């Protein structure tokens with residue numbers, strides 16, 4: 001089974017995934033991965049605002065996962081999966097042919113409101129999708145959008161500085177105020 005936790009920044013995606021990790025008694029049955037591109041907390045997964053963390057193997061492509069799998073492994077956790085490269089077929093094979101439960105956490109959209117990297121394909125192969133919400137930084141409603149308040153060069157800028165969570169209404173208001181037509185163009 002493939003379970004995916006997805007939402008904007010600051011929506012406790014990793015924290016929600018860690019809860020599932022903590023429920024599994026035999027930790028030797030688990031492999032934990034994160035992409036190499038994420039330089040925050042290299043090699044560990046940490047839930048924000050908490051001292052809890054779990055060790056993770058840093059990889060660049062999903063194909064690398066199979067090098068670590070042995071017959072004792074029944075659970076695989078992957079954090080920040082939107083940054084991962086490679087083919088999601090690797091996960092399908094591990095899920096269907098090897099009967100491994102896979103848990104993925106990743107950002108739904110970039111701060112330009114584009115589906116983020118591999119996420120559309122991850123969501124397509126997921127048995128179960130758990131949407132996580134953050135709180136709109138402006139009005140306090142449920143937020144599913146990440147917005148970047150400033151200048152940046154590419155979507156893979158990693159880190160939290162300058163990013164805010166917004167609800168639909170506040171995103172619309174800010175886009176109009178800034179004359180930003182990213183969602184108005186054909």
Ligand SMILES: [Zn+2]
Nearest residue numbers: 136139167170
């Ligand atoms: Zn709002």
